[in-house]
Amino acid sequence: MSPVLSSVQPLRRALALALRLGTNAQTGSGYAAAENRRFCPAVSSGVAPLRASSRRYSSGTAPLIRQLFESESCTYTYLLADTETREAVLVDPVLETIDRDLKLLQELELNLKVAVNTHCHADHITSTGLMKRRLFGLKSAISKFSGASADILLSEGDKIAFGKHYLSVRETPGHTDGCVTLVLGDESMAFTGDCLLIRGCGRTDFQQGCAKRLFNSVHQKIFTLPEHCLVYPAHDYKGQTVSTVGEERKFNPRLTKSLEEFVNIMNNLNLAKPAKIDIAVPANLVCGLHEV
Numbered sequence: 513m514s515p516v517l518s519s520v521q522p523l524r525r526a527l528a529l530a531l532r533l534g535t536n537a538q539t540g541s542g543y544a545a546a547e548n549r550r551f552c553p554a555v556s557s558g559v560a561p562l563r564a565s566s567r568r569y570s571s572g573t574a575p576l577i578r579q580l581f582e583s584e585s586c587t588y589t590y591l592l593a594d595t596e597t598r599e600a601v602l603v604d605p606v607l608e609t610i611d612r613d614l615k616l617l618q619e620l621e622l623n624l625k626v627a628v629n630t631h632c633h634a635d636h637i638t639s640t641g642l643m644k645r646r647l648f649g650l651k652s653a654i655s656k657f658s659g660a661s662a663d664i665l666l667s668e669g670d671k672i673a674f675g676k677h678y679l680s681v682r683e684t685p686g687h688t689d690g691c692v693t694l695v696l697g698d699e700s701m702a703f704t705g706d707c708l709l710i711r712g713c714g715r716t717d718f719q720q721g722c723a724k725r726l727f728n729s730v731h732q733k734i735f736t737l738p739e740h741c742l743v744y745p746a747h748d749y750k751g752q753t754v755s756t757v758g759e760e761r762k763f764n765p766r767l768t769k770s771l772e773e774f775v776n777i778m779n780n781l782n783l784a785k786p787a788k789i790d791i792a793v794p795a796n797l798v799c800g801l802h803e804v
């Protein structure tokens with residue numbers, strides 16, 4: 513396990529944040545250059561020193577959580593942070609919304625440690641590579657079975673720490689070989705990627721998809737979590753934002769079926785290929801930086 517996963521360095525707070533947000537390396541591509549230009553004015557105004565009483569954005573010992581949405585691919589990005597140390601983790605950030613996400617980090621005075629993808633996405637390009645060029649010291653992470661490159665290759669049981677909190681990695685293949693579900697340390701919430709969606713699940717007809725593996729992943733790794741555990745998926749196409757393990761155990765129209773029925777459903781969805789698959793997958797294999 514990477515040292516970044518098992519322990520967290522003491523926070524350098526405002527100094528680190530100011531330095532990191534000020535690092536705006538050129539990427540050599542037209543798109544990225546445009547993104548940089550748009551972002552520069554926001555960060556050049558400076559970052560106020562972090563105050564010890566910055567818990568105003570959240571209360572108690574629970575982590576700060578923000579659910580962010582990208583409307584073209586209907587992707588949810590999640591920001592999690594320790595309200596005292598200000599250390600943060602970003603789950604499934606999208607290239608198109610990088611400026612929004614960096615601005616939020618700046619406004620909330622957070623120190624982003626790790627940007628993690630729940631899998632190698634086929635419908636959008638991740639912003640982790642570009643974000644690493646903007647934020648000094650940021651690490652990218654993805655499953656070691658994804659085939660993608662990243663600073664941290666995740667395995668079952670790894671822990672991604674942010675302050676006193678951590679996300680625990682559960683391998684949940686089936687939609688792809690390298691899908692993971694990230695579970696908060698107290699099992700109060702799970703970020704299920706495309707494995708389990710609200711009243712649905714990820715498709716299994718490309719990218720090493722396997723309906724049987726997905727069924728087993730959900731039943732063995734997600735449905736075994738506490739009933740009240742919140743389920744935060746990577747996508748929703750109907751306006752739903754969150755569910756619980758108990759709800760999905762009862763009402764998921766696919767995963768309440770037997771294995772045989774489930775496989776039959778998944779093998780007959782006849783879905784169109786994602787519009788961006790031919791550019792998104794090659795890009796996401798290299799943190800979103802391929803020809804972007």
Ligand SMILES: [Fe+2]
Nearest residue numbers: 632633634706
């Ligand atoms: Fe996906």
